[in-house]
Amino acid sequence: MSQPLDWSIAIAGECMVTRPFSMYREERFTALRDLLHESDVTYAHLEMNLGDHRELHPARGDWFGSFMLAEAELADQLRWLGVDVVSAANNHSLDFGEQGLAATLASCRGAGLATAGTGQDLDEARRPVYVETPQGRLALVSLSSGNRPHEWAGRPKGTMVGRPGINPLRVDWTYHVPRDTAEQLKAAARGLGILRTHENCGPGKTGRVLAEDEFQYTLPGGQSASGELVFKEADEFQILSECHPGDLEGNLRSIRSAAALADVVMVAHHFNVSEGARGDRPPRFVREFAHRAIEAGADIFVGHGWHKTMGIEIHQGKPIFYGLGNFFAQSEFLDHVPSDAYETWGHDIDRLPTLTPDMWPLHPGLDGPSETWWSSAVIKVHLTEGRLTDVTLHPVEMGREVTKEAKITRSTGKSAKHPLTEGRPVLADQVNGARVVERYQQLSAEYGTVVELEGGVGRVRVDS
Structure with a gap:
C-alpha cells in the first residue's frame, strides 16, 4: 500500500519474564495494557528462552550469569499484553543451545509473535521480519554484540548446512x-x-x-x-x-532491503559489552551503527543490553533510543537453574541435592540496590507521512522505588532473608515517574535532545 498517513508505535524494554501475569487487574497494570493495545504495533525485547526444561539442556559451563529459561506459555502472555513483535538476539539466546533457540522461536510463532534476530542460519537470523497492520507494513531487524563465536549464526556453503545462532555485529x-x-x-x-x-x-x-x-x-x-x-x-x-566491517555492511544491507519492502523500519541492537565499566553513555561502535542504520533507511533505532535507560538522540529526524531498560525484571524467579550457575556464583556443587533456585546470590544485577534496574518507560513514537511528529515516555516501575536505595514496594515470598521483587511492570506513580523522566532529560541533553515533563509523561521536543 502507499505510505500510511499516521503510525503509533509502542516500544517496551527488556523482558526477563518468568511468571504469568494475565490474571492481574489493578488499574496501573490494565492502563499499561491499554497503552500497548491502542498502538498500531507494539515492540519489546525478549531476554528469555521459552520452552520445556525437560527437553532442553544448558549449553555452557563458564557463563557467569543467569541461564534464562521460562515456560513457553509466556509468549501467549506477552501477546495478551499487546506485544506484536520481539527482537530475540541477545547474549542469552543460546543459553540452552540450538534446541533452546529453536524452542523459543517455535513458542513465539505459536503465540503469533513476530520474531527477528535468530535463526537456523545467518540468512534467517539477519533477515527482517515483517508485521502486517491496517496502517501498512513494519519491518524489524535485530542483532546482537558481545556473543561468543559459537553463538554467531553461519551461512550454508556447498555441502555444509548453516549454523543456528544470532545475527551478530562483531x-x-x-x-x-x-x-x-x-x-x-x-x-x-x-x-x-x-x-x-x-x-x-x-x-x-x-x-x-x-x-x-x-x-x-x-x-x-x-x-x-x-x-x-x-x-x-x-x-x-x-x-x-x-x-566489524563485514557485519556492519551485512546488517545495513538488511536495513536497506527492509526500507524497500516496508513502510516503517525498526532496528533493535542488543549489546552487553562496554568500553570499560558500563556507564550512562553507549560505546562508540553502538553510536556509529545507530547513525549508519538511520542513514540506510531505519525510522527507529533501539538499543538494549545494559538493563538501564540511556539517552535519546534525533539523527536526520529519526529517533535513537540508546537504552530501553527493563520491562520485566523477574530473573530472581528462574525455576530451572543448571549446576553450572550454582558453581559460578560460588555455591558448593558437592551439595547439589540441597541447592535450590532460591539460593542467593544466583543472578547478576540483583546483588544490591539499583536505581535503574527496576524502572523504564514505554515509549510511544508517532510518525505522520513518514515524518517523526511526537515521542512520549510513559514511565513504568517493576516493584521498587526509583531511588538509589530502591525500596521494594511489591515483593514476592515470605522470607526476609533476601526479599524478592515482583518484577512485573505497572505505570509509575507521579513521584517515581518524574524520576524516570528526569534521567532521560539529563542523558538526552548531551545529544541536544530536549525532554519535557508534562502530566507525569515525558515528551521529546520534535522539530516540525
Whole structure:
C-alpha cells in the first residue's frame, strides 16, 4: 500500500519474564495494557528462552550469569499484553543451545509473535521480519554484540548446512596506550612469548590485520581466537570500539532491503559489552551503527543490553533510543537453574541435592540496590507521512522505588532473608515517574535532545 498517513508505535524494554501475569487487574497494570493495545504495533525485547526444561539442556559451563529459561506459555502472555513483535538476539539466546533457540522461536510463532534476530542460519537470523497492520507494513531487524563465536549464526556453503545462532555485529576493540606503556607491554609479551605484531600476523594467525603501530597478545588458551587484546600507541589511555566491517555492511544491507519492502523500519541492537565499566553513555561502535542504520533507511533505532535507560538522540529526524531498560525484571524467579550457575556464583556443587533456585546470590544485577534496574518507560513514537511528529515516555516501575536505595514496594515470598521483587511492570506513580523522566532529560541533553515533563509523561521536543 502507499505510505500510511499516521503510525503509533509502542516500544517496551527488556523482558526477563518468568511468571504469568494475565490474571492481574489493578488499574496501573490494565492502563499499561491499554497503552500497548491502542498502538498500531507494539515492540519489546525478549531476554528469555521459552520452552520445556525437560527437553532442553544448558549449553555452557563458564557463563557467569543467569541461564534464562521460562515456560513457553509466556509468549501467549506477552501477546495478551499487546506485544506484536520481539527482537530475540541477545547474549542469552543460546543459553540452552540450538534446541533452546529453536524452542523459543517455535513458542513465539505459536503465540503469533513476530520474531527477528535468530535463526537456523545467518540468512534467517539477519533477515527482517515483517508485521502486517491496517496502517501498512513494519519491518524489524535485530542483532546482537558481545556473543561468543559459537553463538554467531553461519551461512550454508556447498555441502555444509548453516549454523543456528544470532545475527551478530562483531566489535573490533583497540586498547590505546601511551608510548612508554606500549614499550613495557611489548617487553612483557616478548618475555612471555605471546607477542604478535604486523610482521607476523596474517591468515590463520588473526582475524584482523595489525597496523605498524599495533600489537597483540596471544594469551594461552586463546591462541586460536582472533582479534583480542590489540594495543595501539597513542597519546592517552583509551578503549576504542569499532563495528566489524563485514557485519556492519551485512546488517545495513538488511536495513536497506527492509526500507524497500516496508513502510516503517525498526532496528533493535542488543549489546552487553562496554568500553570499560558500563556507564550512562553507549560505546562508540553502538553510536556509529545507530547513525549508519538511520542513514540506510531505519525510522527507529533501539538499543538494549545494559538493563538501564540511556539517552535519546534525533539523527536526520529519526529517533535513537540508546537504552530501553527493563520491562520485566523477574530473573530472581528462574525455576530451572543448571549446576553450572550454582558453581559460578560460588555455591558448593558437592551439595547439589540441597541447592535450590532460591539460593542467593544466583543472578547478576540483583546483588544490591539499583536505581535503574527496576524502572523504564514505554515509549510511544508517532510518525505522520513518514515524518517523526511526537515521542512520549510513559514511565513504568517493576516493584521498587526509583531511588538509589530502591525500596521494594511489591515483593514476592515470605522470607526476609533476601526479599524478592515482583518484577512485573505497572505505570509509575507521579513521584517515581518524574524520576524516570528526569534521567532521560539529563542523558538526552548531551545529544541536544530536549525532554519535557508534562502530566507525569515525558515528551521529546520534535522539530516540525
